[in-house]
Amino acid sequence: MxxxxxxxxxxxxxxxxxxxxxxxxxxxxxxxxxxxxxxxxxxxxxxxxxxxxxxxxxxxxxxxxxxxxxxxxxxxxxxxxxxxxxxxxxxxxxxxxxxxxxxxxxxxxxxxxxxxxxxxxxxxxxxxxxxxxxxxxxxxxxxxxxxxxxxxGVFRKNNLSEKNWDIIGDAIELQEFVWLNKTTLKNIWHKIENGEMKTRVFYLKVxxxxxxxxxxxxxxxxxxxxxxxxxxxxxxxxxxxxxxxxxx
Ligand SMILES: C[S@@+](CC[C@H](N)C(=O)[O-])C[C@H]1O[C@@H](n2cnc3c(N)ncnc32)[C@H](O)[C@@H]1O
Structure with a gap:
């Protein structure tokens, strides 16, 4: 992409x-x-x-x-x-x-x-x-x-799973990673806190x-x-x- x-x-x-x-x-x-x-x-x-x-x-x-x-x-x-x-x-x-x-x-x-x-x-x-x-x-x-x-970038390529979740403070974070091409990573993060889910996206050239x-x-x-x-x-x-x- x-x-x-x-x-x-x-x-x-x-x-x-x-x-x-x-x-x-x-x-x-x-x-x-x-x-x-x-x-x-x-x-x-x-x-x-x-x-x-x-x-x-x-x-x-x-x-x-x-x-x-x-x-x-x-x-x-x-x-x-x-x-x-x-x-x-x-x-x-x-x-x-x-x-x-x-x-x-x-x-x-x-x-x-x-x-x-x-x-x-x-x-x-x-x-x-x-x-x-x-x-x-x-x-x-x-x-x-x-x-x-x-x-x-090398460590990321070799160790990144497609999805990852963590508990940070009172929130649950779910992170999804999609390679758009060999070096561009689309990061889709969901944060669930106080019963509400927010989703935001960021792009990173690795x-x-x-x-x-x-x-x-x-x-x-x-x-x-x-x-x-x-x-x-x-x-x-x-x-x-x-x-x-x-x-x-
Ligand atoms: C991962 S944080 C790191 C901040 C800081 N260097 C640190 O180590 O705590 C990235 C920062 O980049 C800022 N940022 C992202 N795009 C920007 C832009 N186009 N111009 C200025 N700041 C930007 C964000 O607001 C955020 O504070």
Missing amino acids: DRNKTNKEWFKSFFKKDFYNFDFIPKKRTQEEVSFIIKASGIKKGFKILDIPCGAARHSLELAKKKFDVTALDYSKEYLEDAVKKAQKTGLKNITFVRKDMRKIDFREEFDLAINMFTSFGYFDDKDNYLFLKKIYRSLKKGGVFIIDIKN YDKKSLNKILKKAGFKVKKIYGDFDFSLLKKNSKRIIAVCKK
Whole structure:
């Protein structure tokens, strides 16, 4: 099936608090990811970071607490409102929130580091996925670092069942996966909570080491290291994630 015929704006209805929120992610995991980001990028206090897309800003808030100067960008009004409240409660002044479609950013050589975390890439068609990376490249200062963390496509291909269910908090989640072509996954998620069932769909272009490397290089990046986990272990076939550390 042609990805262009799918709903390109799916993210506007999928990423709503009543359907997808970040409560299921343990704080410890976020802290480990943040430690990795700091060590792998070599950034120093006061450096400028772009967290894109930031969701409820779990990384941005931690990074701001550590005295980095953070810009946290997302399309979701609800996630940003929650993040603003948390920043205010903690008295953080070194974090700027921006509500924008990440494809429409227009920063030029402003940041020392950009991060794209928790499989926040591959949401669009090939052209827009590539143009997004180009825009990240343009946002970075010369020598700036880009860290991208996505699910490992090879692991997904080998381990994904057609259906999967889980209990998350008070809700039951049923997830269905359909490959539209070799690299595009249609995800149909049902959430049953308080006797009500909601169904939402999202589309994901799945990358492996080779295809991620290729698109990053095409966008101008030098790919310095590719890890398979936040403990700095290198990527293996059965690694669940691909974490690429790139330079401008
Ligand atoms: C899986 S979440 C990850 C968020 C964050 N990086 C984290 O690790 O918690 C993906 C995020 O992408 C945002 N998003 C999706 N499409 C977007 C777009 N076109 N422009 C800006 N944000 C978008 C969603 O609102 C959601 O917050």
